[in-house]
Amino acid sequence: MISSISLFGSSHAHKFYRKCLPNNPHFALSMHSVTKSLGKAMSMKRARLKPHATDIRRNPQAHDLYKLVYRLPENLSWLMQPEITKRPASKKKKQKEEMVTGNQLGVILEWEGVVVEDDDTDLEPRVWYVLSLEEAKSFPPDAVLKEIEGMRTDQAISEVLCWSEDPEEIQRLAARKEVIYQTLRGGYYKLRPGVLDFLNTLVDFDIPIAIAAPRSRMSLEEGIKSVGLQGYFDAIIALEDFCHGKPDGEMFEVAAEQLGLEPDVCVVFGNSNLTTESAHTAGMRCIAVASRHPAYELQAANHVVRWLDQLSIVDLQKLANGEVIGRRGRESDMDMEIVIEE
Structure with missing residues (x-):
């Protein structure tokens, strides 16, 4: 000195x-x-x-x-020795440590209608209509279209529509259907409100996140890149990763396995009753997002929300533990939310 x-x-x-x-x-x-x-x-x-x-x-x-x-x-x-006063950990850090060490939790998100907008309810029927015209097949009625919603395309073609039994022909039709879908959609995706805040909260609390969709890996990764979500997901489950589509729970089982978690600590987010059925088949809780379908049609889910940021980490942990969570979120959307007890 x-x-x-x-x-x-x-x-x-x-x-x-x-x-x-x-x-x-x-x-x-x-x-x-x-x-x-x-x-x-x-x-x-x-x-x-x-x-x-x-x-x-x-x-x-x-x-x-x-x-x-x-x-x-x-x-x-x-x-x-001089007395050293330790700075207490912040409240947020304490809460984060308690959450992470206390209970394991994993989140599995579907793509359309959950992460990105899926408000064009006529898109999927139009895709099947164009494909049926190209292949000179009978156009499926509304009841059948609703049945195959969210299924693997090859599974829908072979098991529900019965358009072919030849594996190579089925794969050709499925690939063509994906091309038509991307063409009619235009390759443009838009994030749903509240998604980014929700994902950032999960990342802050070190909660593993998986994205799962019956789309090709190339298509899914391009969609993730187009909305700037690269690096958010610990696992990406695409069409190539599972054999049996909805209502089988294999897609979500594969997601839990890639996250390194047991199925009973994973919460699935989807936008249809078929997703709820698949999640329950896999032994998981399901939160339905009222995007394509109104909330009153999604009563099979454990909980229904309009936007993802209506949920807190505490809500997710309670749901994973089998508890019922209450009404939350934006006041204007409360009429869209229904709580279903098991």
């Missing part, structure tokens, strides 16, 4: 301040006075310190005290 202060009394310091303020002679003069005074003061301080230091060696009693203080046993060494 002495060496750093004495620097102000040197000619280098004087030149430095004169260089910084060449047009202020009064400042330079005052700095000269101050540095000169500091130099004298430090010389006087060094003069006082020197005999004080030698007194310890000359005075036997002071020397004994010196040895006593610096030879304290280790269990008394705290007497010589």
